[in-house]
Amino acid sequence: MTRPTARPEADEGEQDTVALPDREVLKSVVSPEPGPPPVPEDDWTIDDSEALYRVEAWGESFFFINERGHIAVRPLLQQSLSVDIDDVVSDLRRRGVGFPTLIRFQDVLQTRVVRLNKAFIRAIRESGYRNRYQGVYPIKVNQLHEVVEEVLEAGRPFGMGLECGSKAELVAALPHLEQDGALLICNGCKDAIMLRLILAGQQIGQQVIPVLEKFGEFDQLLGVARELGVRPRFGVRVRLGTSGAGKWAESGGDRSKFGISIPELLTLIQGLKEQNLADALVLLHFHLGSQIPDIQILKQAVKEITQIYAQLLKRGVPLQYLDVGGGLGVNYGTGYSNENEGINYTLQEYANAVVYSVKEVCDDEGVVHPIIVSESGRAITAHHSVLIVEVLGTYRKDLIADDYAPAEDANTTVRELYEVLTRVRGPGRRAGKRPLSELCEAYHDAVEKRQEADTLFTLGYLPIEEKALAERLYWSTCKAILAQVQGIEPEAVPAELRALNDHLVDQYLCDFSVFQSILDHWSIGQGFPIMPVRHLDRRPNRRAVIVDLTCDSDGKVSHYVCANADKRFLEVYEPEGNAPYYFGFFLMGAYQDIMGDSHNLFGRVAEAHVYADAEEPDGYYIEKILPGTSVQEMLALVQYFPNDLHRRMNNLIRQKIEKGVIRPKAGVDLLDQYMGCFSQTTYYRPDDPSGDDPSGDDPSAP
Ligand SMILES: *Cc1c(COP(=O)(O)O)cnc(C)c1O
Numbered sequence: 001m002t003r004p005t006a007r008p009e010a011d012e013g014e015q016d017t018v019a020l021p022d023r024e025v026l027k028s029v030v031s032p033e034p035g036p037p038p039v040p041e042d043d044w045t046i047d048d049s050e051a052l053y054r055v056e057a058w059g060e061s062f063f064f065i066n067e068r069g070h071i072a073v074r075p076l077l078q079q080s081l082s083v084d085i086d087d088v089v090s091d092l093r094r095r096g097v098g099f100p101t102l103i104r105f106q107d108v109l110q111t112r113v114v115r116l117n118k119a120f121i122r123a124i125r126e127s128g129y130r131n132r133y134q135g136v137y138p139i140k141v142n143q144l145h146e147v148v149e150e151v152l153e154a155g156r157p158f159g160m161g162l163e164c165g166s167k168a169e170l171v172a173a174l175p176h177l178e179q180d181g182a183l184l185i186c187n188g189c190k191d192a193i194m195l196r197l198i199l200a201g202q203q204i205g206q207q208v209i210p211v212l213e214k215f216g217e218f219d220q221l222l223g224v225a226r227e228l229g230v231r232p233r234f235g236v237r238v239r240l241g242t243s244g245a246g247k248w249a250e251s252g253g254d255r256s257k258f259g260i261s262i263p264e265l266l267t268l269i270q271g272l273k274e275q276n277l278a279d280a281l282v283l284l285h286f287h288l289g290s291q292i293p294d295i296q297i298l299k300q301a302v303k304e305i306t307q308i309y310a311q312l313l314k315r316g317v318p319l320q321y322l323d324v325g326g327g328l329g330v331n332y333g334t335g336y337s338n339e340n341e342g343i344n345y346t347l348q349e350y351a352n353a354v355v356y357s358v359k360e361v362c363d364d365e366g367v368v369h370p371i372i373v374s375e376s377g378r379a380i381t382a383h384h385s386v387l388i389v390e391v392l393g394t395y396r397k398d399l400i401a402d403d404y405a406p407a408e409d410a411n412t413t414v415r416e417l418y419e420v421l422t423r424v425r426g427p428g429r430r431a432g433k434r435p436l437s438e439l440c441e442a443y444h445d446a447v448e449k450r451q452e453a454d455t456l457f458t459l460g461y462l463p464i465e466e467k468a469l470a471e472r473l474y475w476s477t478c479k480a481i482l483a484q485v486q487g488i489e490p491e492a493v494p495a496e497l498r499a500l501n502d503h504l505v506d507q508y509l510c511d512f513s514v515f516q517s518i519l520d521h522w523s524i525g526q527g528f529p530i531m532p533v534r535h536l537d538r539r540p541n542r543r544a545v546i547v548d549l550t551c552d553s554d555g556k557v558s559h560y561v562c563a564n565a566d567k568r569f570l571e572v573y574e575p576e577g578n579a580p581y582y583f584g585f586f587l588m589g590a591y592q593d594i595m596g597d598s599h600n601l602f603g604r605v606a607e608a609h610v611y612a613d614a615e616e617p618d619g620y621y622i623e624k625i626l627p628g629t630s631v632q633e634m635l636a637l638v639q640y641f642p643n644d645l646h647r648r649m650n651n652l653i654r655q656k657i658e659k660g661v662i663r664p665k666a667g668v669d670l671l672d673q674y675m676g677c678f679s680q681t682t683y684y685r686p687d688d689p690s691g692d693d694p695s696g697d698d699p700s701a702p
Pocket residue numbers: 138140141163165187287289290291325326327328375376377378379590
């Protein structure tokens with residue numbers, strides 16, 4: 001995959017991108033003049049924040065805003081037991097854990113597994129279905145060992161198994177099926193080595209079922225089986241007429257690259273019968289692709305495959321399992337109306353659709369009900385992990401206080417800009433009666449004066465401080481104009497004034513990489529819920545765009561899950577003084593948080609595994625902290641090794657010492673400092689935990 005690596009300076013229109021400032025500059029932009037204090041009589045409540053960030057839509061009852069105005073989680077869905085995410089963040093900070101950090105709520109995983117199984121159990125009971133449901137977890141969705149173990153643990157009472165799609169996944173999964181009868185479904189292309197391992201698994205009584213993806217695999221399977229002297233059991237992935245929809249649709253349907261067509265299937269069965277192996281085919285499978293948007297498409301596919309099942313059963317193939325693949329969608333809060341991202345069903349409706357559709361066709365055809373298998377990954381893992389990202393600095397353009405006046409001896413152009421601002425802010429504003437023509441004129445004056453200031457600076461007539469001031473005055477004027485335009489009906493407002501709205505959004509520079517942590521946002525435009533972790537009881541007073549630390553111009557979050565019509569920015573309450581400020585990125589657990597991408601050599605983020613526990617004072621404990629990828633590990637992936645780098649740096653420094661450029665002591669210190677970086681994590685550390693007060697504004701800190 002190639003990625004644009006353009007530097008951001010040539011961005012659209014105004015210069016609203018920031019290069020990474022150094023630490024001193026960061027400190028100063030984090031703490032501009034204090035913003036306006038919260039209006040005491042403000043009627044904004046946490047319910048308004050919940051609505052703004054659509055918490056109910058994506059939170060699945062796990063996430064909510066607590067009475068302290070913090071985002072919190074009820075991992076076991078019990079009213080009484082919740083974990084305040086801001087507490088966990090402060091806790092981690094006290095322990096010296098750097099950010100970004102991924103918090104895994106292991107209980108949420110368990111709860112999702114139980115919910116999925118119970119939804120099927122309920123559908124089976126209510127419909128009178130006469131067989132059982134047996135799920136498998138596709139480990140590609142999140143291969144982390146702890147995640148797989150947690151899923152298996154929670155799924156044990158339901159006989160839950162695993163699905164693997166590659167040799168490495170097979171090797172990882174095979175020893176994990178301790179429970180008799182739990183399935184291990186093997187999709188993907190399989191070579192002879194894999195097939196031998198699978199059949200060996202069958203020999204020792206494990207329910208390992210290879211699913212043939214291509215007709216050609218059939219002879220290979222029978223060959224290996226003959227060689228090992230076993231009667232194989234296998235399934236086939238059927239190429240259905242029904243195709244999926246949405247972003248991942250190419251996995252199903254006529255044009256998909258996977259699956260065995262109906263004519264091939266009949267040839268295959270003929271072959272089996274000739275070898276007296278008709279009972280080797282035990283499972284039919286399809287997979288429509290992830291995040292199926294429309295329940296009707298699913299029903300259609302399920303009915304189609306059940307029809308095939310029924311016909312084959314009647315022709316003497318004793319199939320046992322119907323595997324409906326993955327695709328159970330997750331509501332990312334983008335709403336049902338969004339044609340690309342929404343799903344139009346719940347977990348229970350999905351289970352009902354599968355069970356009732358299979359039952360209906362089987363009953364019509366008078367055949368026995370099969371064991372229903374599904375391979376839900378996204379729906380199990382998405383909710384359990386939250387990425388916590390720290391804001392390193394904010395860049396806002398309008399920072400001129402109301403009572404500000406430039407110095408007497410300031411450049412005339414700057415003073416004139418100030419006059420434009422005073423004019424716009426002057427009386428008449430409250431009544432909202434200032435005519436549009438006057439606002440337009442003020443805007444044009446401001447544009448002209450700013451250009452003048454730029455020219456003066458280029459020619460050397462304006463000191464840099466006054467150029468900075470001119471910029472601030474310009475943006476403050478724009479903001480004041482915009483405030484007065486707000487009440488006017490949009491069609492009446494000239495486009496150039498309306499566009500100001502976009503230019504005035506703040507940039508929140510955050511310590512993470514879009515490509516590393518929310519790859520699907522960058523690659524397919526998937527929206528993820530993002531919100532500040534605290535101050536959610538205050539009325540948002542800024543509009544923010546989140547930009548990351550990579551040098552790519554599209555290293556930013558380009559659209560947000562929120563209730564506003566304009567989703568290109570997020571409304572937030574501003575950072576206060578030097579207090580650390582964090583965003584939570586939610587629903588990271590499926591496909592995102594395990595991306596081993598090494599873009600710009602940012603590595604894996606650190607992780608904390610959190611369990612809810614009513615006995616603990618804050619209702620949780622941190623079971624484990626995994627450090628993020630070190631610089632050394634990251635470099636090793638691209639074949640740079642400490643020994644070699646040390647030797648080179650050593651030689652370089654020795655030369656400098658010999659030439660008298662630096663003193664030997666300084667040279668040794670530099671080498672130490674350089675080598676010390678190898679064990680650091682790859683992310684930016686806003687402060688040194690040993691030096692700075694790590695407690696921030698945490699009220700519980702001493
Ligand atoms: C990826 C995949 C899954 C998982 O799909 P989800 O939509 O995440 O549930 C299931 N089965 C197969 C064959 C897959 O390739």
